[in-house]
Amino acid sequence: MAGLISAMEGFCVIGIVIAAGYLAARLRLGGPQAQYVFNRLSFFIASPCLMFAVLAKESIGAIFHSSLIVAFGSAMLVGVVFLVLNKMFFHMKAGDATxxxxxxxxxxxxxIGLPVATYILGNPALVAPILLMQQLLFTPVALTTLDILDNGKVSAKQILTQPLRQPLLLGSLAGMIVSIISSNVGFFVVPSFLFDPISMIGDSAVPMILRAFGMSLCGTKPMQDKEGRAATITVAVLKNAVMPVIAFLLGYFVLGFRGPELYGCVVLAALPTGQNVYNYAARYNVGMTFARDGILLSTLTSPVFIAIIAALLS
Structure with missing residues (x-):
């Protein structure tokens, strides 16, 4: 029970930072371009530094844990399910569907994942495989798609060089390289006078994303888009309810996970949608309302599903 309460406190922290962004926009403290500036700084500078700092200090063994198979399989399946449902019912354009x-x-x-992994699961390193999967696979594929749609053309060169234009991926790869080198030589190879400022800049990424998300709520009414309401509810159900069920089935029946290992996979699958999705939508100016409403609804309902999972499996 204490771990569950601590995890709920993590949701409270996030809500307060979002509220601070909303209040700043309400009071017009940052000017009309504040949200845009926060998004750009986070996407191109702070978030890559964050990924470098996290992965550089993480062991490769933890990053490539077998739970990565469960995370990949459950994520892929719910993504495909949404695209099928969009084709059948929602008929969104390619950018919005992405x-x-x-x-x-x-x-x-x-x-949210780090406090949940720390206080409920007792091992913050459990989120490392998910960080790797999202930054090395899902994010480049999605951003490549959005980049191609934004430019209006497709070329082999553009596809092959797309990862080189993704700061998040570059930061992640650099962190993994440092982790491998450090494990081989027996000590952390980046001196503190270089690592500390990178880590400090990275620490600003999440607050900037959350404040920008809060600013986007000012002057708007979430879930007011009647045409997109069904799709928004669908993505929240897929993320918070369907994805944990798939994770359980894959972990239990395919990989033979039991006990804490299975519990950890299912809890992490029930985490809400990451605020980075709104950051990507804002970067390409596509599906911003859809992204905002989906993240908000998923974040509000995720604690309920995590509590249910904790009651059933912990």
């Missing part, structure tokens, strides 16, 4: 798929499968593995 954001919808991300809303369905993208896990908030950092600012």
């Amino acid at each position: 954001i919808g798929a991300l809303n369905s499968l993208y896990v908030n593995s950092n600012n």
Whole structure:
């Protein structure tokens, strides 16, 4: 029970930061471009530094844990399910559908995942495989799609060089390289006078994303888009309810997980959609309302599903 309460406190912390962003926009403290500036700084500078700092200090063994198979399989399946449902019922354009798929499968593995993994599961390193999967696979694929749609053309060169234009991926790869080198030589190879400022900049990423998300709520009424309401509810159900069920089935029947290992996979699958999805939508100016509403609804309902999972499996 104490771990569950601590995890709920993590949700409270996030809500307060979002509320601070909303209040700043309400009072017009940052000017009309504040939300745009926060999004750009986070996407190009702070978030890559965060991924480098997290992965550089993480062991490769933890990053490539077998739970990565469960995380990948459950995420892929719910993403495909949304795209099928969109084809059948919602008929969104390609850019909005890409954001919808991300809303369905993208896990908030950092600012909610870390406290959940720490206080409920007792091992913060459990989120490392999810960080790796999202930054090395799902994010590049989604951003490549959005980039191609934004430019209006497709070329082999553009596809092959797309990862080189994704700061998050570059930061993640650099962190993994440092982790491998450090494990081989027996000590952390980046001196503190270089690592500390990178880590400090990275620490600003999540607050900036959350404040920008809060600012986006000012002057708008979530869930007021009647045409997109069904799709928004669908992505929240896929993320918070369907994805944990798939994770349980894969972990239990395919990989033979039991006990804490199975419990951890299912709890992490029930995490809400990451605020990064809104950051990506804002970067390409596509599906922003859809992304915002999906993240908000998923974040509000996720604690309920995590509590149910804790009651059933812990």
